[in-house]
Amino acid sequence: MTAGWEYEGGPPLVADAVTLVDGTTFCLSDAAGDIAPGTAAGLYVRDTRILSSWALEVDGHRIQPLAVLPGQDGFSAVHVARTPPPPGRADSPLLVLVDRRVGEGMCVQVTVRNLAARPTTCTVRVRVDADFADLFEVKEGVTRAAAVAVRAVRADGLWLQAPDRPRRALRVSGQGAYVGPDGLSWSLTLGPREQVCVGLEADAVIDGQPLSPSHRCGSAVHESWPAARMRSWRTSTASIGTADPGLAHTLERSVEDLGALQIADPDDPDVGVVAAGAPWYMALFGRDSLLTSLMALVLDQGLAVSTVRALAALQGTRTEPRSEEEPGKIPHETRHGPRARARDVGAYYGSVDATPLFVVAVGELVRFGLDEALLAELLPHVDRALDWMVNRGDRDGDGFVEYCRATPAGLLHQGWKDSFDAITFADGRPAEPPIALCEVQGYVYAAFRARSEMAAVLGDAAGARRWDERAARLREAFDARFWLPARGYLALGLDGAKRPIDALTSNAGHCLWSGIVLPERSGALAEQLVGARMFTGWGVRTLASDMAAYNPVSYHNGSVWPHDNALLAAGLMRYGHVDAAQRVAIGVLEAADAFDGRLPELFCGFDREEFATPVPYPTSCSPQAWASAAPLSLVRTLMRLEPAVPQGLVRIDPVVPWRYLPLEVADMPLAGTRVTIGVDPDGAHVGHLPPGIRIEGWSGGAPGAGP
Template identity: 50%
Template sequence: MTVEPFNAGEPAVVGGAVTLVEGSTFCLSDHTGDIDHGTAHGLFFRDARVLSRWQLRLDGHVPHALSVLHHEAFGARFVLRRPPTAGTADSTLLLVRERLLGDGLRETITLDNLGREATVARLDLHVDADFADLFAVKEGRAAHRGAEASASGSDLLFRDLGDGSRGVTVAATADPVVAPGVLSWRVVVPAGGRWSTEIVVQPSVANRPVQPRFHRGERMESSAPARKIQAWRAASTVVAAGDPVLTGVLRRSESDLGALQIQDQSGRPFVAAGAPWFMTLFGRDSLLTAWMALPLDVGLALGTLQTLAETQGRRVDPTTEEEPGRVLHELRLGPDSTDVLGGSHYYGTVDATPLFVMLLAEAWRWGADEEVVRSLLPAADAALTWVDRHGDRDGDGFVEYRRATDRGLLNQGWKDSFDGVNDADGRVAVPPIALCEVQGYVYAARLARAELAEAFGDPATAAAQRERAEKLRAAFAEAFWLPDRGWFAVALDARKARVDALTSNAAHCLWTGIATDEHAAQLVARLAEPDMDTGYGLRTLSSSMGAYNPMSYHNGSVWPHDTAIAVAGLLRYAHVPGAVELAHRLADGLLDAAAAFGGRLPELFCGFSRTDFSPPVPYPTSCSPQAWASAAPLLLVRSVLGLNPHVPQRRLALSPHVPSRWGDLALTDLRLGQATVHIRAHGDRAEVDGLPDGWTS
């Protein structure tokens, strides 16, 4: 294979910090490995910061950073050296910090003396904890708890000064001198010799120590996090391309999606939304990520659906915005969770509920176990009942949102910043707000439920849902289309007036199929203009709109998952003139952006034109790795292949439009129910091997 043009082992850098992640544990540090006091750095576990300071000093000085080596999202080696003495340029003492995450942290510190005589070294590790809630750290608020520190033998102990239920233990080898807040070693390293210590950080929750997912002394590649990622890779489809950039990006996607996976109490997997601030279950994010990752593993979709079904709304609660049938927005476990967005279970999202129904049918088509799919039908029906009774607030056939209290999210679609929905002049829309893409999701959800009903012997439900879907499609075209502009309004506001900004939301209407061919043709032409296409992806808001700001969160930035959905939508309408060409341009631009970011697509980046700034400009607080950004390249692959399996009908549909720069595109060991097939495509041609007898392609 051709050598990749970027370092696939480069760590994520978020706001100047190195990010490591494994399940519900993540760590932010600087390039020396230090967690600096007074910053957003920290070791976080279950939405609380269990280490707020972790600073290593060598002979009283900060070691010089040489590099950070990082081949998996959950571990890294920080390569450092002793600062050279006065009058010298070189150092002979190498210091390596090897860090591993997994329900805690393990760090091995090694000193290698490369000189010709023994050297004396003093190491001091300054440690503190504050047990601050994740949101307090993110927002720069001071922790109101703090911690009580004590020493016990060779261990440092910290206890939350709040309710006392959280704590952390720091235990080290090599006989450190321990005092509250510091571990110290004074060592002699012989010429050509080595010295090391191993330090384990073990959190406790509800006064019970959490068992780390690693053991003392074991190699990183033998640890439970490593075994988890190895099992994920072994069970996943292998995707490769002639383009080395795409192959490297896909490899990174697979690794990051494995690291972001969390298991619920029943062992079912779902994907956390992203590091550093969203290492938890998110309805919208987890559902869309699972959809995009279907070519790797259908089990992730089932785990996500089952977990969300168990947390589905049962009652009306304005504080949490829970309503019967409503699918969760986010789950929080931090110490302030009851004060954030109304509670640990917050339901203020308008799109997760129809996306749940869409994913259920799609997972079934991809070969999900039929018994599990059947068991989730009541949850799907409850979701559609929510659409009818609570989502459609005024009975006009469209789903709207308006937060129940002043604590909830003002905007509840995927552009959920306070100013994320505005008109062409830049005025913020007044709720209740009916988003264009949400109507598309509801349309697709109704068709999805109809297909499941027909397959499972319920023709009445199938007919009713199809009829309602077609009625919605007609009403949507009438209410949302702007004939003098050539695009869909982003929303209808409280007065049912069209919020007329040109946004990437309109491309989601291509993905779900709610757009007519006539409208799609005009929309494709409009999306292809430079005010939307940056050269690195699709802007969230046209540069010709009043609220445009390429450095904003939602008003002109580029979100990789959003561009990938646009590509999927364009290729759904491949028969429309210009759709394939624009899809290829957006996909190639996104891959160029990925290469510029070390092979890992961030949550978002600034929406400046490629002609003005190349490489793309990072967004300062973008999450990386972030679930749907990590999965976006997989959706690109599926879209250019036109890959649409239907396992229950024993059918594999392919309609390839592979960009020329990608070369050969290969999917090896693609599991479709009990079948395992291999696909190779180039341009508009595809070959399938291993298709069982009785299948059609």
């Protein structure tokens, strides 16, 4: 394990874990609402676990969970429970409702209801502990004793603080509570059929200043930034409707989760950017946030605009080996916990693909009609990113962008498959850096093409021609070095000795998405990607089943990732492999049904014929931003929707399977206005098209045949 930036599965979550998210605050608990010590559960605020143990007892007994009722907002839930039945009785006389809300802390309202016809008394006690562990310590499984030197009982509650983390503390308070060194308690008297409520709050204390919980139990006095952002976002984005109930539910969950995963831009608190996912990725990430916003463009372009602007503000300006910062480079992730403070590394730049994807995202925004003033603002950052790709990114001058970590504390592998064992040859041998990944060359190719289009928009014909020629040279060189004619697929990459890494992986699908693959190669590649070695029935595996490193219960060596499949399906469709693209899209969307509409970060790569439902990966993050955006991308792929506003057109040629019809995207932002695109058995119908924009690529025929 490297020094923390890498996530290779992390510690197992508690059984039936309940995850609540509000910006950079999240809580992991069990079905009763308790936080068990020694697990990954806890209340996390700004990358610090401020609660590592939380136990609710009634008359000295733990409550028995009955149900969890999640809120529609992502940051609240009600745990329905009962007290254990008295000896000799089958039923319990007391019902317990635990209403929990998170946001810069946690607010809990406990309601005890007497179900009996006679009065009763009880004692409610909440025991708390804190280890103030850095998020990385928890996800790496590094044990840390809850070494709290200060357990001060004060007039405003119980205070806990660790001697080695003086900048972080916890205050727990509750009206009318008895405050002791291990928690709070109340003595309650309940009449027949009566209920009594008590409330308590867990406040994170940063640099001596308590952060008041954003959501007060039973009160709507203070609306948190994420809640306000969610409300505003839902009213300003497109809506997607379909006749298929399963897809409709999946799309609704996707939109809810993307809203819940938005956090404030650290440099502009009024602007929202998408975090990568819960529980471990509640921060701005380069690759993840960019791909998520790209896949969600059919819903909202504002998210992509705010993401690229936030990343532009963090673009590298110096050479710093500890953080792997380099001039022009886009960061991999940002952090604010104790470890980041101690190492003075709030942003880490160990990603080879965030920088080209940044340019790709700006280019796609231009195709959707990005305002020229915003393009002018972003263009210097685009050119600095391109300069990094052409010079520092191409470490040896061979025309390909490689990675090799600058410090042993950095990530060994710096593409999207960044676990230590993710890049291997077909025979299982690990590839040694510097490594030029196939999909990264595709991203660079797409970035060159995007810059050419930007130049054309700005009237720079010579610049447009120059970047197109650079893209063409890269495409030709890529085919010569990465295509494996004897195998009929692309090499995963080139290792440090420039040998092709000959494993068959899903990365090649990204090359179809970017357009770097020569058209004459696409048929053979498509056949490999949806063949029995790769396609599970629920999606395409990350690694073919006959590769030596294959393991269907691995993080990157045989599992199925929804976002990976969304890009792969878009790539198949780009090259006209409609049946293959539909097959992948339907498989992933049917997997979403099995996960109650919420696609996880990944799931196991077993064949559908072996298991009737997709098998969850034990430490998969959920909700995960790019998994949440995957269904939106798949819908766009099936609609074959490609705006080209600078050329004055929108291309649409739907091949939506009949089961999803009619399908409509209403109020999709485009070129400063909103359009509505519907697809039914008679074809596509476009409403409210802005002046000067025409439809191309649709002849009015029925959608392509599909299951």
